[in-house]
Amino acid sequence: MKMLHDKICETMEKRRSSPRLAIAIIYGCAIVALLIYQFTTWQRYLAQSKSTQGFPARYEALGPLLPADETTRFVVDRNNADLKKVAEPARLYLAQYVVSPKRLGSEVKSSWVVVDSDCIDREPKIAKTSHWTLVSDLRNGIRLYRTDERSQ
Amino acid sequence: MPWLSVIPWLIVALGMPLLAVYPWVAYCDRKAERNLATFALRLCLAAGLGIGLSSCTYFFGLWFSDPKTGFFQCLESLFFALGGFIGLMWLRVSRSDSDSTASRGPVASGSVASGFVANWRKVLHKPYTPTTLPEGWRMPLMIILGTTFLWALLGMVADYWLAPWGGWDAWAIWNQRARFFFRAGEHWQQAFSPVYSHIDYPLLLPNANARLWSYCGTEFSWTPWFLGCLCTFSLVGSLMAGVCRLRSPSQGILAGVSLLGMVPFLHCGASQYADIPLAFFIFAAVLLMVLYDASKDDAAKVASEDRSKNVPQNMSKDGSQHGSKTVSGGLLVLSGVAAGCAAWTKNEGLLFVVILLATRAVIVCRREGFRQSCKEFMGCCVGALPLLILVAQQKICLAGDNDLINGFTWQALPQRLSDPMRYVQIGLGFLSYSVRVAGPYIVALPLLYFFLGASKALGGRIRGLSTAASIFLLLIASYGFVYLMTPHDLQWHLRTAMERLLLHVAPICLLMVFSCLATPEERLSEESTVKILNEASMEAGSISDARNADDDLPTKVAA
Numbered sequence: 001m002k003m004l005h006d007k008i009c010e011t012m013e014k015r016r017s018s019p020r021l022a023i024a025i026i027y028g029c030a031i032v033a034l035l036i037y038q039f040t041t042w043q044r045y046l047a048q049s050k051s052t053q054g055f056p057a058r059y060e061a062l063g064p065l066l067p068a069d070e071t072t073r074f075v076v077d078r079n080n081a082d083l084k085k086v087a088e089p090a091r092l093y094l095a096q097y098v099v100s101p102k103r104l105g106s107e108v109k110s111s112w113v114v115v116d117s118d119c120i121d122r123e124p125k126i127a128k129t130s131h132w133t134l135v136s137d138l139r140n141g142i143r144l145y146r147t148d149e150r151s152q
Numbered sequence: 153m154p155w156l157s158v159i160p161w162l163i164v165a166l167g168m169p170l171l172a173v174y175p176w177v178a179y180c181d182r183k184a185e186r187n188l189a190t191f192a193l194r195l196c197l198a199a200g201l202g203i204g205l206s207s208c209t210y211f212f213g214l215w216f217s218d219p220k221t222g223f224f225q226c227l228e229s230l231f232f233a234l235g236g237f238i239g240l241m242w243l244r245v246s247r248s249d250s251d252s253t254a255s256r257g258p259v260a261s262g263s264v265a266s267g268f269v270a271n272w273r274k275v276l277h278k279p280y281t282p283t284t285l286p287e288g289w290r291m292p293l294m295i296i297l298g299t300t301f302l303w304a305l306l307g308m309v310a311d312y313w314l315a316p317w318g319g320w321d322a323w324a325i326w327n328q329r330a331r332f333f334f335r336a337g338e339h340w341q342q343a344f345s346p347v348y349s350h351i352d353y354p355l356l357l358p359n360a361n362a363r364l365w366s367y368c369g370t371e372f373s374w375t376p377w378f379l380g381c382l383c384t385f386s387l388v389g390s391l392m393a394g395v396c397r398l399r400s401p402s403q404g405i406l407a408g409v410s411l412l413g414m415v416p417f418l419h420c421g422a423s424q425y426a427d428i429p430l431a432f433f434i435f436a437a438v439l440l441m442v443l444y445d446a447s448k449d450d451a452a453k454v455a456s457e458d459r460s461k462n463v464p465q466n467m468s469k470d471g472s473q474h475g476s477k478t479v480s481g482g483l484l485v486l487s488g489v490a491a492g493c494a495a496w497t498k499n500e501g502l503l504f505v506v507i508l509l510a511t512r513a514v515i516v517c518r519r520e521g522f523r524q525s526c527k528e529f530m531g532c533c534v535g536a537l538p539l540l541i542l543v544a545q546q547k548i549c550l551a552g553d554n555d556l557i558n559g560f561t562w563q564a565l566p567q568r569l570s571d572p573m574r575y576v577q578i579g580l581g582f583l584s585y586s587v588r589v590a591g592p593y594i595v596a597l598p599l600l601y602f603f604l605g606a607s608k609a610l611g612g613r614i615r616g617l618s619t620a621a622s623i624f625l626l627l628i629a630s631y632g633f634v635y636l637m638t639p640h641d642l643q644w645h646l647r648t649a650m651e652r653l654l655l656h657v658a659p660i661c662l663l664m665v666f667s668c669l670a671t672p673e674e675r676l677s678e679e680s681t682v683k684i685l686n687e688a689s690m691e692a693g694s695i696s697d698a699r700n701a702d703d704d705l706p707t708k709v710a711a
Contacts, residue, residue: 019672
């Protein structure tokens with residue numbers, strides 16, 4: 001037993017004086033991790049649909065149309081299965097980011113409403129039922145309406 | 153290419169604060185040995201702190217003028233130039249003063265200006281000694297570092313390609329606010345309208361991004377990414393240079409390669425989140441503390457050696473020593489500045505400031521008494537206070553409610569504290585996300601211990617490392633407590649933030665690990681010692697064999 005213990009200690013001591021191996025391990029781990037990082041990033045890039053890649057650009061034409069002195073209401077048309085691609089709060093934050101310093105909010109009363117829908121051809125149901133007046137259609141699912149509500 | 157024309161402006165925007173801060177960093181760290189690691193550390197710290205301080209000037213610009221105008225930019229550049237010049241002059245005078253302590257040259261006898269003029273050549277041209285790597289190791293280690301850096305940079309470029317506008321928090325919080333500051337003119341305070349999320353967050357990153365845009369004159373989507381990369385590589389450089397100064401050059405390179413191999417760290421930097429700048433400031437504050445403690449130990453060692461040799465010393469009343477091997481309290485002030493910048497970056501930074509000051513005060517009080525503890529506490533506070541005032545001003549005048557504080561109720565407190573499942577969830581979250589952040593290093597670092605072993609010459613570094621370890625553990629514990637108290641769904645909160653929180657402390661963890669491990673140099677010297685001893689024993693053996701043979705010769709002949 002003692003001999004075995006001595007043998008293990010001796011082997012460990014031999015191993016411990018292997019700085020080259022230690023450097024090789026660190027370098028190997030870094031390179032493997034970075035290669036996987038590259039691979040997964042490019043894979044994600046290729047897998048991403050074209051619609052979500054240019055998603056923020058959808059809102060760019062909206063900025064000049066919005067009023068500067070009022071917070072505009074932002075509504076997402078829920079009657080569309082494609083909505084799963086980009087989550088609802090993400091749409092609001094992206095739109096806020098793109099149109100700033102014009103203000104958009106989901107829970108505000110406003111005389112202007114932006115409806116975000118993935119359906120380009122059909123008018124959103126919420127706009128029909130609420131009798132909003134269409135002001136502008138950006139032809140990419142984004143529509144600006146006028147309402148009778150007063151801003152807060 | 154329009155972006156090419158803005159490169160000079162970008163260099164001015166980033167270079168001016170760097171050049172202004174560098175002499176101050178060098179002044180605070182003036183007692184350090186002049187080598188490449190010291191230069192690299194100062195450069196990385198100056199780059200990060202320059203970003204932090206320039207964001208403050210932009211914030212002042214928002215309040216008092218229009219920071220997009222050329223007038224403000226000229227004023228700001230003048231301010232940085234003046235600050236840098238004063239710092240440089242101060243540094244030179246202090247250096248020439250310390251150089252001529254023995255002879256009491258023109259600085260002591262004449263005016264400060266005459267001393268400056270007389271010594272500037274000597275001080276300016278004092279060379280940096282190159283940091284030595286083991287013979288035959290320079291090229292392989294440089295190749296290792298270079299290739300890892302290139303792969304890391306390529307990964308970050310790919311991340312930018314994938315999402316030029318950054319990750320969720322980048323466009324929902326940081327860049328959105330920066331756009332507001334840049335675009336809204338005098339209406340910039342509308343960025344704190346309740347329709348936006350997390351309006352209580354500090355403003356270092358939005359101000360720094362808006363400042364770069366205002367210098368460029370237009371909004372390039374790559375400038376926030378570039379700032380993220382700068383912070384990421386400044387952090388890697390600080391870690392490398394810090395470990396290099398505490399241990400050895402090859403150990404520093406190993407630490408840097410390890411951090412570059414942490415993919416979530418690079419991804420977070422490229423995603424334009426504030427967590428990497430925060431990690432930089434947290435790490436800088438801790439590293440400066442560790443370096444301060446190390447310099448304290450070195451000074452004590454030199455003093456004891458001198459005492460044993462009966463060398464007369466020029467001691468001050470408080471026991472600190474004058475001369476080349478003295479403790480620079482400037483490191484503490486600088487650490488305070490870095491902590492203040494952390495508080496100006498994210499709310500977690502405020503927590504860090506409290507932990508840093510409290511930990512430091514307790515540790516020093518136990519070791520060196522209440523008086524020294526107060527002294528060091530004040531040193532840190534001097535550095536952190538201006539930035540903390542700025543944070544307080546932002547919180548009072550602009551910020552809205554915090555979601556965590558708003559959701560807190562005293563009724564829910566006992567229920568959350570007594571729920572064992574929450575503890576289990578948080579513990580498992582910490583474990584699983586630690587594995588995710590560390591990646592292959594979860595196996596590689598224990599292996600490294602097996603191959604290199606623990607350092608036998610830890611000596612004085614223990615003091616500084618205990619501060620680092622205490623801060624590390626307390627940060628983890630306080631993050632855990634915040635999770636315990638969170639009003640949000642715990643699983644969601646763990647999923648969305650835990651990885652980034654662990655990135656704040658990962659560089660401190662690497663600093664501790666690589667400070668405690670034996671360096672390749674140590675192992676190599678041991679190897680060579682063993683080799684020499686073996687050769688010596690073999691020679692001795694052959695000599696004794698020869699002697700025995702000589703002794704046997706007459707008997708053989710007789711036979």
